Amino acid sequence: MKQTTKKEKFFEESLKLIHEKGFKAVTMRDIAQRLDFEPANIYNYIDSKQALLELYLFDISYEFHDSLNNILKSSYSPEEKLKLIISTHIQLTAKKPYKMALLVNEWRNLKEPKLTEFTEGKKVYENKIRDVIAKGIEEGQFRSMDIEIATYSFLSSLRWIYDKYTGSESKINPFELEKQISDFIFTGMGK
Amino acid sequence: MKQTTKKEKFFEESLKLIHEKGFKAVTMRDIAQRLDFEPANIYNYIDSKQALLELYLFDISYEFHDSLNNILKSSYSPEEKLKLIISTHIQLTAKKPYKMALLVNEWRNLKEPKLTEFTEGKKVYENKIRDVIAKGIEEGQFRSMDIEIATYSFLSSLRWIYDKYTGSESKINPFELEKQISDFIFTGMGK
DNA sequence: TTTATATATTAACATTTGTTAATGTAAATA
DNA sequence: TATTTACATTAACAAATGTTAATATATAAA
Numbered sequence: 001m002k003q004t005t006k007k008e009k010f011f012e013e014s015l016k017l018i019h020e021k022g023f024k025a026v027t028m029r030d031i032a033q034r035l036d037f038e039p040a041n042i043y044n045y046i047d048s049k050q051a052l053l054e055l056y057l058f059d060i061s062y063e064f065h066d067s068l069n070n071i072l073k074s075s076y077s078p079e080e081k082l083k084l085i086i087s088t089h090i091q092l093t094a095k096k097p098y099k100m101a102l103l104v105n106e107w108r109n110l111k112e113p114k115l116t117e118f119t120e121g122k123k124v125y126e127n128k129i130r131d132v133i134a135k136g137i138e139e140g141q142f143r144s145m146d147i148e149i150a151t152y153s154f155l156s157s158l159r160w161i162y163d164k165y166t167g168s169e170s171k172i173n174p175f176e177l178e179k180q181i182s183d184f185i186f187t188g189m190g191k
Numbered sequence: 192m193k194q195t196t197k198k199e200k201f202f203e204e205s206l207k208l209i210h211e212k213g214f215k216a217v218t219m220r221d222i223a224q225r226l227d228f229e230p231a232n233i234y235n236y237i238d239s240k241q242a243l244l245e246l247y248l249f250d251i252s253y254e255f256h257d258s259l260n261n262i263l264k265s266s267y268s269p270e271e272k273l274k275l276i277i278s279t280h281i282q283l284t285a286k287k288p289y290k291m292a293l294l295v296n297e298w299r300n301l302k303e304p305k306l307t308e309f310t311e312g313k314k315v316y317e318n319k320i321r322d323v324i325a326k327g328i329e330e331g332q333f334r335s336m337d338i339e340i341a342t343y344s345f346l347s348s349l350r351w352i353y354d355k356y357t358g359s360e361s362k363i364n365p366f367e368l369e370k371q372i373s374d375f376i377f378t379g380m381g382k
Numbered sequence: 383t384t385t386a387t388a389t390a391t392t393a394a395c396a397t398t399t400g401t402t403a404a405t406g407t408a409a410a411t412a
Numbered sequence: 413t414a415t416t417t418a419c420a421t422t423a424a425c426a427a428a429t430g431t432t433a434a435t436a437t438a439t440a441a442a
Contacts, residue, residue: 006419022299024215028400038421040402049400079381105296108213133380142380149371150380152351160347180340188379189324189333189341190270197389219430229391231432240430385442391435398429404422411416 010035010045015056019098019166023053023109054114057107060099061121063092068128078136079186082154085129086185087178089158094174097165104159126151157185201226201236206247210289210357214244214300245305248298251290252312254283259319269327270377273345276320277376278369280349285365288356295350317342348376 013034017026028049032039046052067088071081093100107118130151136142142150158181164172204225208217219240223230237243258279262272284291298309321342327333333341349372355363 022215024213025300027398029398037419039400040422041420043401044419082380109216136380140382143374143378143382145374145380146367146371149368150375152354153348153372153375154380156347156351157344160343163343176337177340180337181344183334183336184341184344184379186379186381187334188375188377189273189327189336189345190377191331191334218428220428228389230430231392232390234431235389383442385440387440388438390437393433395432396430399427400425401427402423402425406421407419409416409418412414 007045010042011055014052015098015102018053018056018106019101023102023106050111050114053102053106053109056099056102057110057118058114060092060096060103061118063096064089064103065121065125067092068125072128072132077141078132078139079141081132082136082185083182085132086158086182090161090174090178090181093158093161094165094171094177097162100162101166104162126155129155154185157181198236201233202246205243206289206293209244209247209297210292214293214297241302241305244293244297244300247290247293248301248309249305251283251287251294252309254287255280255294256312256316258283259316263319263323268332269323269330270332272323273327273376274373276323277349277373281352281365281369281372284349284352285356285362285368288353291353292357295353317346320346345376348372 010031014026014031017031017034021030028039028042031042035041046055068085071084071088074081074084076084107115107122110118130147133142133150133154134147137144137147137150161177161181164177201222205217205222208222208225212221219230219233222233226232237246259276262275262279265272265275267275298306298313301309321338324333324341324345325338328335328338328341352368352372355368
């Protein structure tokens with residue numbers, strides 16, 4: 001039995017609204033209307049519109065960093081690490097697709113100093129991925145290629161996945177998705 | 192010797208501003224300030240802020256559709272077609288990286304009926320790509336895989352490329368980029 | 383020289399938007 | 413029962429924003 005259902009509903013519906021219309025396009029009045037109460041009511045739950053975005057973004061961002069760090073701490077090979085990264089990325093995205101969508105599309109709307117904090121974290125994350133790939137090439141598990149482009153390609157192969165878990169269509173099985181994405185990243189489309 | 196340099200400068204700088212800050216975040220006063228004149232001046236060049244976005248978006252969108260259609264009309268094999276799509280996509284992106292960035296990030300800010308017109312076109316484009324991939328699998332040029340996921344993966348491998356041609360860093364050679372991306376898409380990262 | 387075009391300004395407008403103050407009520411807790 | 417907590421309202425604000433009207437000037441074309 002959940003408590004404070006109204007507060008939870010607020011955060012849930014606001015998140016979806018921001019995903020649907022974009023952060024800048026959503027007004028406090030939009031949110032209020034969706035929840036069927038007056039705009040002033042929102043400030044019982046959150047200090048400002050910006051704070052709302054920050055909350056969503058840093059919450060999911062932390063989870064990704066944390067999960068990545070745990071994988072990196074392990075003694076798995078670079079290839080196994082990448083597979084784990086793919087796996088946990090898809091699991092997390094399947095569980096929190098709307099926050100993931102904000103992470104991809106709305107971080108630009110952060111204001112300083114939060115914007116810098118976020119983009120620095122983003123760089124750190126990407127560099128960690130790049131290091132795994134670099135090591136994998138070095139050790140001969142991956143073929144020789146441009147490391148930066150490989151990093152971008154790898155990350156972009158994961159970035160669109162939230163799209164499969166937002167909306168009302170039947171959701172794809174995360175494990176099947178993981179297999180398909182893994183195959184694409186490691187063996188490509190060719191035979 | 193170019194004519195109407197001021198008008199050209201307006202469209203150029205507005206485009207870059209929208210790319211940097213996002214369409215919603217850019218105000219007419221921002222644009223005016225960048226061009227060192229008064230806001231009212233903008234309306235000598237364009238009817239409205241929305242019209243500006245529409246202009247950029249449908250211009251580049253048309254080029255992509257046109258280029259794709261020309262490739263599809265050819266008698267090349269699915270694999271060769273995909274390679275051509277990659278190639279022309281990168282060439283176009285290298286030539287118009289800022290418009291490409293808007294195409295990826297700002298189309299949501301279109302208003303009806305332009306929004307529907309755009310998203311319909313997007314669907315058409317993606318379906319054409321899917322059909323090429325489906326045919327390639329059917330003919331045994333590509334390995335057996337989920338067609339929809341392959342389509343998303345293929346497209347997402349191309350979607351980030353504008354990032355390499357905006358900004359002031361040294362631009363990567365498009366032909367080298369094409370090789371790297373092609374290799375990633377067709378053979379993956381593994382050996 | 384006259385005319386048309388491109389480019390510019392000032393001033394103001396109607397809306398929209400995030401936010402606050404003051405206050406009330408129903409439900410949960412002590 | 414008394415009191416705190418959660419949830420709600422009305423009314424208004426200051427600032428920001430897209431846009432327009434009226435008008436001026438420099439330049440290029442006729």
